[in-house]
Amino acid sequence: xxxTTDQTLTPGLQLQLYLLTGLVLLPHVIHLPLPVSLFLxxxxxxxxxxxxxxxxxxxxxxxxxxTLVAVFLIYSQHQTLLGRDAGVxxxxxxxxxxxxxxxxxxxxxxxxxxxxxxxxTQFLFDQSFLLLIYLLLVLIGHTALxxxxxxxxxxxxxxxxxxxxxxxxxxxxxxxxxxxxLFPRLTHPLWHFGxxxxxxxxxxxxxxxxxxxxxxxxxxxxxxxxxxxxxPPREDWYWRAxxxxxxxxxxxxxxxxxxxxxxxPRLVPLSQAVEYKIFLEPHRQHWLYALDLPAITHSGAExxxxxLLHAQSRVTRPIQYEGxxxxxxxxxxxxxxxxxxxxxxxxxxxxxxxxxxxxxxADNADAERIVERALDYFHRNPFVYTLNPPAYRDNPIxxxxxxxxxxxxxxxxxxxxxxxxxxxVPARMVVGFQGGEYNRLGDYYTIRNYDAHAWSExxxxxxxxxxxxxxxxxxxxxxxxxxxxxxxxxxDPVRFLQGQGGLIQSALNDLGMLLDTAEVNWREWVLGFNxxxxxxxxxGLGFGFWRSGGWSILAVxxxxxxxxxxxxxxxxxxxxxxxxTIRLYRRFCHRMAAIGLPRAPQEGPLDFSIRSCRLRPDLAxxxxxxTRLYIGLRYGPRETRPQRLALAEQVxxxxxxxxxxxx
Amino acid sequence: xxxxxPPDWLLRFRRRARADGKGGVVIRPRSIYILxxxxxxxxxxxxxxMLAGSINYGSNLGHLVTFLLGGIWLSxxxxxxxxxxxxxxQPGQTAPVFAGQSALFQIQITNPSSLxxxxxxxxxxxxxxxxxxxxxxxxxxxxxxIPTEHRGVLNLPQISIHTVYPFGLFHAWSYAELDTHCLxxxxxxxxxxxxxxASYTRSDDGDRGxxxxxxxxxxxxxxxxSPRHIDxxxxxxxxxxxxxQFGGDRTERLQLDWDLLPPxxxxxxxxxxxxxxxxxxxxxxxxxxxxxxxxxxxxxxEHHKQLCLAALATFEGSA
Numbered sequence: 001x002x003x004t005t006d007q008t009l010t011p012g013l014q015l016q017l018y019l020l021t022g023l024v025l026l027p028h029v030i031h032l033p034l035p036v037s038l039f040l041x042x043x044x045x046x047x048x049x050x051x052x053x054x055x056x057x058x059x060x061x062x063x064x065x066x067t068l069v070a071v072f073l074i075y076s077q078h079q080t081l082l083g084r085d086a087g088v089x090x091x092x093x094x095x096x097x098x099x100x101x102x103x104x105x106x107x108x109x110x111x112x113x114x115x116x117x118x119x120x121t122q123f124l125f126d127q128s129f130l131l132l133i134y135l136l137l138v139l140i141g142h143t144a145l146x147x148x149x150x151x152x153x154x155x156x157x158x159x160x161x162x163x164x165x166x167x168x169x170x171x172x173x174x175x176x177x178x179x180x181x182l183f184p185r186l187t188h189p190l191w192h193f194g195x196x197x198x199x200x201x202x203x204x205x206x207x208x209x210x211x212x213x214x215x216x217x218x219x220x221x222x223x224x225x226x227x228x229x230x231x232p233p234r235e236d237w238y239w240r241a242x243x244x245x246x247x248x249x250x251x252x253x254x255x256x257x258x259x260x261x262x263x264x265p266r267l268v269p270l271s272q273a274v275e276y277k278i279f280l281e282p283h284r285q286h287w288l289y290a291l292d293l294p295a296i297t298h299s300g301a302e303x304x305x306x307x308l309l310h311a312q313s314r315v316t317r318p319i320q321y322e323g324x325x326x327x328x329x330x331x332x333x334x335x336x337x338x339x340x341x342x343x344x345x346x347x348x349x350x351x352x353x354x355x356x357x358x359x360x361x362a363d364n365a366d367a368e369r370i371v372e373r374a375l376d377y378f379h380r381n382p383f384v385y386t387l388n389p390p391a392y393r394d395n396p397i398x399x400x401x402x403x404x405x406x407x408x409x410x411x412x413x414x415x416x417x418x419x420x421x422x423x424x425v426p427a428r429m430v431v432g433f434q435g436g437e438y439n440r441l442g443d444y445y446t447i448r449n450y451d452a453h454a455w456s457e458x459x460x461x462x463x464x465x466x467x468x469x470x471x472x473x474x475x476x477x478x479x480x481x482x483x484x485x486x487x488x489x490x491x492d493p494v495r496f497l498q499g500q501g502g503l504i505q506s507a508l509n510d511l512g513m514l515l516d517t518a519e520v521n522w523r524e525w526v527l528g529f530n531x532x533x534x535x536x537x538x539x540g541l542g543f544g545f546w547r548s549g550g551w552s553i554l555a556v557x558x559x560x561x562x563x564x565x566x567x568x569x570x571x572x573x574x575x576x577x578x579x580x581t582i583r584l585y586r587r588f589c590h591r592m593a594a595i596g597l598p599r600a601p602q603e604g605p606l607d608f609s610i611r612s613c614r615l616r617p618d619l620a621x622x623x624x625x626x627t628r629l630y631i632g633l634r635y636g637p638r639e640t641r642p643q644r645l646a647l648a649e650q651v652x653x654x655x656x657x658x659x660x661x662x663x
Numbered sequence: 664x665x666x667x668x669p670p671d672w673l674l675r676f677r678r679r680a681r682a683d684g685k686g687g688v689v690i691r692p693r694s695i696y697i698l699x700x701x702x703x704x705x706x707x708x709x710x711x712x713m714l715a716g717s718i719n720y721g722s723n724l725g726h727l728v729t730f731l732l733g734g735i736w737l738s739x740x741x742x743x744x745x746x747x748x749x750x751x752x753q754p755g756q757t758a759p760v761f762a763g764q765s766a767l768f769q770i771q772i773t774n775p776s777s778l779x780x781x782x783x784x785x786x787x788x789x790x791x792x793x794x795x796x797x798x799x800x801x802x803x804x805x806x807x808x809i810p811t812e813h814r815g816v817l818n819l820p821q822i823s824i825h826t827v828y829p830f831g832l833f834h835a836w837s838y839a840e841l842d843t844h845c846l847x848x849x850x851x852x853x854x855x856x857x858x859x860x861a862s863y864t865r866s867d868d869g870d871r872g873x874x875x876x877x878x879x880x881x882x883x884x885x886x887x888x889s890p891r892h893i894d895x896x897x898x899x900x901x902x903x904x905x906x907x908q909f910g911g912d913r914t915e916r917l918q919l920d921w922d923l924l925p926p927x928x929x930x931x932x933x934x935x936x937x938x939x940x941x942x943x944x945x946x947x948x949x950x951x952x953x954x955x956x957x958x959x960x961x962x963x964x965e966h967h968k969q970l971c972l973a974a975l976a977t978f979e980g981s982a
Contacts, residue, residue, distance in 0.1 A: 084720070109702050109831065113709045116732060120713045123724040132724055139728065143735065146830040150782045152796045168742060168829065172734030179730040186718055317721040529723050559737065566738050570745040571692065573778055 008103055011051055012158075013148055017108055018047050020141045021099055024115045025092055027134070031125045033077040036089045039070060043096040058100050067097055088121045105149040112142045127318075127527050129518075140169050174562045181538075182555035185531045202283040203241050207431055207454060208251040209396045213387050213408040218449035221281055222433060223289055224520055225323075226444035228275035234435065236327040238292040238455065238467060239447060241432040243306040245338075249346030250396055252414055252429045265305055265464075267295055271328035279320045279444075279523055286311050289432060289447075291325035292467060298322055307331070318528040331464035334426065342426035342459060348395040349422060352402055357423045367425045367460050374419055375473040378412065381405060385412075385475035409471040413454040416470035426459035430467070441510075442517035581633045581644060584651045588626050595658045605631055619656050626650045679821065679838035680752075687753035688839045690824065695747050695837045697740055703832035706736060736832060743835040746780050746826045750797070754819065754843030755804060759972065761937070765808040766845035768819050773802040782828040786836075787820055814849040814933060814976050848972040851941055852934040881905040916961040917943050917950035919971075933975045940975075944968045954978055 009017075022044055029037045043066070050056035058066070070093040071081070078086035095114045102111060119135050144165040148155060155161055202222065204211060223239075231237075244252040274291055288301055288309035297303040298321045301311045309323075334342070360373040384406040392399045392411075397418050400411045407415075413429050420427035434453035436445030455469040525533075543554065589599045592612060599608045609627035613620040629647040633640075680688035699707065710733055717725030755769030774780050774797035785792030785807050792807035811817055825836045881894055884904035894905040919939050924932045936952065943950040944963070951961035952971045957978070959971055 106702075110705075113706060116706075116709060116728075117713060120717060120722070120725045120728055123717075123722045123728075124720055127722075127724055132727070135728070136731070139732070143830060146832075147828070150828045150831050152782055152794045164829070168738060169731065169735055172731055172738050175734030175737060176727060176731035179733065180723075180727050183726065183730070186721075317723075526727070527723050559734075562734075563737055563741060567741040567744070570741060570778075571748065573745075573776065 009105060009108055009149070010154065012154070013108070013145065014051055014102060015048070016141075016148075017102065017111060017145055018044060018051070018099055020138060020145065021095060021111070021115060023141070024118050024135075024138050025095065027122050027126065027131060028088065028092055028118070031085070032089055032092060035073055036077055036093065039073055040092055040096050043100065047096070047099050060101070063097065063100060066100070070097065084124055088118075088124070091118055091121060108145060108149055112146055115142050129522050136169075140165050143169070171562075171566050175559050178555055178558045178562070180529075181534065182551050182558075184551075185529070185534055202285065202449065203287075203431055203452060205242055205244075205285075205287075206251050206253040207244060207410050207414070207429065209389070209392050209400075209407075209411055209414070212410045212431070212452050212454055213389070215452045216387055216408070216450045220449050221516075222283070222447050222449055222451070223281060224279040224444050224446050224523075225291075225436060226277050226279075226442075228277070231276075231445075232271075232274055232291075232327045236292070237435055237445075238430075238453070238469075239289045239433040239436075239451075240292045240294070240308060240430060241287045241289050242430070243308060243457070244429040244431065245341050246344065247346040247414070247418070247429075249348035249418075252417075265307075265334070266332045267293065267307065267326070268330040268332065269295070269326040269328070270330060271326050274325050274327060276323050276325070277320060278323055279318065279520060279528065280315060281318060281523075282316050284314050284316055286314055288315070288321065290323050292327065292430075292432075293329050293331075294323055294325045296324045318523045319530065320524060320528050320533075334459055334464070339426050339459070342428050343421050343424065345418065345421055348398060349418070350395070350398050353398065353419065353422060356401075357419055361423055367423075367458065370423045370425055371420070371458055371468055374416060374423075375468070375470060378416075378470055378473045383407070383412075383474045385471065410454045412470040412474065413456050416468065417456045420456065420458050428457050428465075430455050430457055434469075439513045439516055439520075441513045442520050444520065446516060581630065581647065584644075584647050585626075585630045585634075588630075588651050588654060591654060591656055592623075595656045605634075616656070616659070622650065622654050622656075626654060679840055681840050687751055688841060690747050690750045690752075690837045690839070692744075692748055695744050695835050697744055697833050697835045700827055700831060700834045703736070703739075703834075706732075706832055710736065735830075739830055739832045742829050743826060743833040745778070746783070746828045747824060747835050747837055749776050750774060750780065750783070750824065752824065752839050752841055754841045757819075757843060757845040759846035759848055759969070759976070760811060761848045762811050762814045762850040765810045766817055766847065768807045768809065768843065768845060770805050770807060770822070770841065771802050772797060772805060772824070774799060776800075780826075780828075782826050784825050785822055786825055787822045792822075809845075811845070811847045814847050814930070816977065817845045817847050819843045819845070846973055846976050848976045849930065849933040849937045851938040852931070853938075855935050855938060881907060917948050918953065918961065919943070919950055920953045921955055922953070929978075933978060937972065937975055940968060940971050 025040055025044075029040075032040070046056065046058070050058070071090075074086055074089045074093060075081060078089060080086050081090060091114070095111065095118055098107070098111045098114055102108060116139065119139055122131065122135055141162060144161040147161040147165055151161070203215070225239075242254070244254050246253055246255045273295070276291060278289060280288060288311050290307075290309050293307045294303060294309060297309055300313075301309050301321070304310050309321075356377070357370075360370050363369070363373065382405060385408070386406045387408060389400070389406045389408055389411060390404050392404075396411070397415045400407045401415050401419075410431075417427045417429050431452070431454045433447045433451040434455075435451045436447045438445055453469075453471070455467060455471065457465045457467055460466055538551065543551065585605070589608075592599065592608075595616075597612050597615060603611070605627050609623050613623055616623075626647065629643060629650060633643050633647060636643075678694045680690055680694050710729055713725065713729045713732075716722075717729055751773045753771040753773065755771050757766060757768050760766050770785060770792075772783060772785075772795065777799045779799055780797040782794060783797060784794035785805050787807055787809055790807070790809060793805045795803045795805055797803055807819075807822060809817070809820070819841050821838055821840050823836045823838050825834065827834050881897065882905065884893060884906050888906040892907045894907050897903075897905045917939070919936055921932060921936070924935055927935070936954075940950065940952070944965075944967075947963065949961045949963045950971075952959040952974060954974060957974050959967075959974060962970075
């Protein structure tokens with residue numbers, strides 16, 4: 001609608017637009033396939049080059065083949081054009097292709113809108129606070145371009161639109177926060193595009209030799225936990241994720257579609273309940289971690305007969321849940337089917353293993369005695385607990401037990417479980433985490449990938465399933481300390497994180513804790529903000545008695561109030577502001593009017609002065625002085641402070657009286 | 664956006680800023696209209712898509728960014744409104760034009776506040792005026808050209824002042840009725856010449872001897888007269904040295920008279936008169952104008968021309 005709308009963009013604005021486009025795509029480079037990133041870089045460079053050399057500017061006929069190349073590139077990289085990853089590639093390519101045809105102001109607007117969309121897609125990959133800040137700045141930059149094209153004359157200072165947009169964004173922030181808190185959150189996604197394979201490190205539901213020791217290399221946080229009361233002793237911190245019943249002799253897993261036992265195993269608590277809250281990082285799996293052994297579950301998850309928490313949908317965003325566990329317990333009832341399952345042997349059982357077990361059984365056939373003998377075997381023989389065991393190829397358990405005797409927790413647990421089954425003791429493998437690092441700033445524990453652990457459970461007829469950790473027999477420090485990852489070569493014993501080093505080390509630890517605490521709050525209140533937290537926050541604020549309909553009204557009322565405040569502020573600023581000089585003169589006129597000498601609307605100050613001096617010669621010196629000062633200030637070259645003070649003084653002292661009739 | 668402006672029947676109820684005593688208006692808070700522009704609607708759509716994506720992927724940061732843009736979108740309403748608020752419009756001088764030309768109205772926009780205003784433009788119906796930025800406490804002169812069809816006094820129709828600043832998402836406008844006008848002269852006729860017989864009157868005491876075309880009379884010789892102008896025949900008749908006098912253009916005055924025009928309708932006659940006036944002024948003739956009820960004594964010069972043309976423009980009709 002404006003005469004200026006069709007104007008082409010100045011090269012300066014174009015340059016700003018393309019640079020910002022580069023900035024918005026920058027964080028995506030890590031997620032996008034390399035050829036797509038190269039395409040983006042090349043296209044944007046081409047565009048920037050064509051700013052200097054206009055003959056490089058692509059014509060419309062060239063855009064079609066370039067677009068086709070881009071679509072082909074995306075398809076060849078993702079094998080699809082749908083889904084999250086391909087969609088993000090497509091959107092990024094769309095953005096740079098749009099820059100190729102930017103000529104007018106309207107094109108800039110469309111480019112900026114696409115960039116907004118690209119900004120939001122970044123959070124599908126990374127949700128860190130720093131990224132948010134970076135992207136908010138980029139967003140403000142893009143919005144400032146919208147402002148720059150609305151000005152008729154180019155801004156005096158390059159950063160003026162950026163500065164103004166920053167302030168407008170700051171005013172909009174309260175609205176964003178109100179909506180963020182009050183906007184209803186869904187517990188399930190609206191639709192599924194399918195899950196993209198992405199390299200999330202974490203436990204897997206199939207444990208082979210090396211599965212967990214690979215995980216140990218990562219110090220990424222798996223979850224955090226805060227205990228409601230005094231935490232149980234550290235030796236009891238076994239965080240259960242999966243129970244693995246079945247083996248093929250090499251890997252451990254749980255077959256699907258197994259007959260369910262008719263009776264649900266019963267948990268008999270033998271200790272005080274431990275209450276805690278877990279802040280889980282997204283791992284794209286169904287299982288949830290719980291302290292060995294959980295007794296309750298929360299909405300959106302179920303407690304399986306194996307005493308595992310199983311979420312209804314994969315965990316794709318940070319979640320938090322309450323847990324209640326008993327560290328001492330007795331589980332009753334083992335169905336015959338499960339007993340058979342817990343005794344099934346995989347391939348690779350050797351005579352040497354049988355002889356070893358027979359030896360134990362010959363001494364004492366009692367299950368508990370056999371367990372003791374087995375642990376004693378690990379303890380007594382020169383077993384080494386190492387992160388980098390040799391590669392076991394043919395028969396891992398056999399080679400580990402009798403040849404190299406170097407292994408990690410999964411080696412100990414799988415060998416132990418197999419030996420128990422060989423001895424007729426029902427046994428199964430459990431994987432999860434063990435331990436946790438205390439953060440005293442936030443009073444919680446961080447469990448990282450290197451705390452991943454595997455252990456066994458054996459069935460005693462009197463006591464039910466009992467946790468046995470064969471690793472503890474070899475390396476009891478494992479259950480008291482965390483592993484120090486990334487140290488040591490092949491076959492080296494595992495080093496543990498113990499005590500604190502020098503001052504610098506402890507300072508670094510403190511800094512680490514501080515950052516981790518900040519991250520926890522970030523995760524808890526921003527990333528993990530969900531329906532439950534929304535409800536508890538609003539209850540805490542005193543809006544609990546309202547339903548979500550009431551909250552919508554509340555949101556509208558609050559947003560409108562914020563807008564009202566912004567409007568009021570701007571209205572006050574936009575109002576006509578009289579200069580102090582004019583105010584002083586008005587006061588003078590007011591006093592003149594009070595003695596019956598009002599100034600006529602069309603009367604200039606000088607005319608008024610002459611007329612009133614003639615009518616009131618007694619006031620003439622004062623009137624003339626005020627008028628002279630006023631005219632000097634108002635129409636003189638510049639207002640000076642001494643002059644204004646003089647006028648203020650004159651007006652202050654000007655207290656005319658009405659002439660009495662007698663005079 | 665023009666297309667988003669309310670329909671005409673609704674416009675009868677619209678608020679507008681009316682002229683004060685000096686013909687100017689102040690844009691008051693409640694006389695400003697705001698609607699989203701096409702781009703504003705497009706962004707709203709983009710935001711809805713972003714929100715749907717954020718909900719679907721459970722991205723709280725996506726929610727946050729979407730809501731921030733939504734907040735900017737909403738607060739833009741106020742910023743756009745504020746961009747017009749308190750501006751004053753004052754009519755300036757408007758030069759008269761001939762019918763068919765565009766009247767160029769000058770309108771002074773003053774920003775009396777300490778806030779800068781940007782992208783302010785004027786419009787009359789669909790006629791786009793100029794756009795300007797207004798730094799604090801500054802004034803700018805904008806031109807609005809309105810085509811004219813008929814002679815007469817063209818009162819500035821209701822105009823509107825527009826802005827889409829800051830982000831082009833919302834369009835704020837306000838209607839203003841400024842008290843100013845433009846004088847529209849009749850369109851000069853393309854052909855026709857003054858009726859010669861009656862309209863040229865000989866000057867009673869014209870500047871004798873100045874011209875060179877027509878013989879006017881004789882006078883006694885003066886020093887410096889061209890020998891070629893001496894009436895040698897008279898000299899031969901012993902009447903002394905006499906110089907022939909020739910009258911020039913300026914010795915005649917053109918009296919442009921309504922009644923002497925061919926029997927055409929009023930507007931055509933006015934067009935003809937307009938043409939004669941322009942022609943006479945161009946030829947540096949002295950001319951007067953006589954219309955029913957209006958008589959302008961002969962004269963010459965720009966001011967005189969304006970006077971005559973104004974008489975044509977404001978002519979009410981023959982008796």
